[in-house]
Amino acid sequence: MQTVKLLKLEHFDSELPRYETSGAAGADIRASLPKEMRGEGLIIEPGKRVLIPTGLAMQIPEGMEIQVRPRSGLSFKTNLLVVNSPGTIDCDYRGEVKIIMGNFGNEAHTIEHGERVAQLVLAPVTQATFQVEGELDSTERGAGGFGSTGTK
Numbered sequence: 001m002q003t004v005k006l007l008k009l010e011h012f013d014s015e016l017p018r019y020e021t022s023g024a025a026g027a028d029i030r031a032s033l034p035k036e037m038r039g040e041g042l043i044i045e046p047g048k049r050v051l052i053p054t055g056l057a058m059q060i061p062e063g064m065e066i067q068v069r070p071r072s073g074l075s076f077k078t079n080l081l082v083v084n085s086p087g088t089i090d091c092d093y094r095g096e097v098k099i100i101m102g103n104f105g106n107e108a109h110t111i112e113h114g115e116r117v118a119q120l121v122l123a124p125v126t127q128a129t130f131q132v133e134g135e136l137d138s139t140e141r142g143a144g145g146f147g148s149t150g151t152k
Contacts, residue, residue: 002122004066005059009096011035012055014114026069026119029054029097033113041110044103049083051098052117060091060122067121068099074117079105082118091125 006016011034017027032055033042044050060066068087075081083102099118103109111117141148 002061002064004061004122007057007059007094009055009057011053014055017056017120024119026071026121028071028116028119029056029068029099031099031111031113031115031117032056033111038113041112044080044101044109044111046079046103046106046108049100049102050111052101052111054097054099054117056097057094058089058097059094060089062091063125064091065089065123065125066097067123068097069119069121071116071119078109079103079107080109086121089120 012032013035014030014032017029019027031042031052033053042050042052058066066089068082068085068089070082070085080101080103083100087100089097101111101117
């Protein structure tokens with residue numbers, strides 16, 4: 001088990017990320033809104049994206065990343081999506097973790113203080129060396145793009 005160190009920022013007043021079941025791959029993270037926003041919540045208008053504050057900064061072990069993913073229940077029951085899914089929190093980032101959420105519906109949606117808004121998955125990172133070549137090995141697919149392998 002890896003340890004991710006957390007720093008509670010000034011406006012943090014919520015629960016820490018946690019796994020909701022023993023077999024969960026992702027730990028749910030909650031909105032931690034500044035005090036002046038807690039009464040009305042954070043409103044996401046139709047077609048708009050917002051940054052949802054979590055009130056936490058992290059120290060992720062070197063060679064790891066945290067992937068920010070949508071919560072399936074929130075995505076299924078609402079028109080809200082984590083738009084850069086999976087988002088990446090790099091191990092050398094020390095600022096506040098904010099969740100980029102978009103409203104793909106026709107009505108405004110309000111995020112309440114303490115609401116579970118995304119899940120965090122700790123994952124290993126392998127960095128690559130990029131090397132220019134004159135040609136690439138051939139494959140059965142070749143340069144076939146989107147949909148080139150069919151639907152069935």
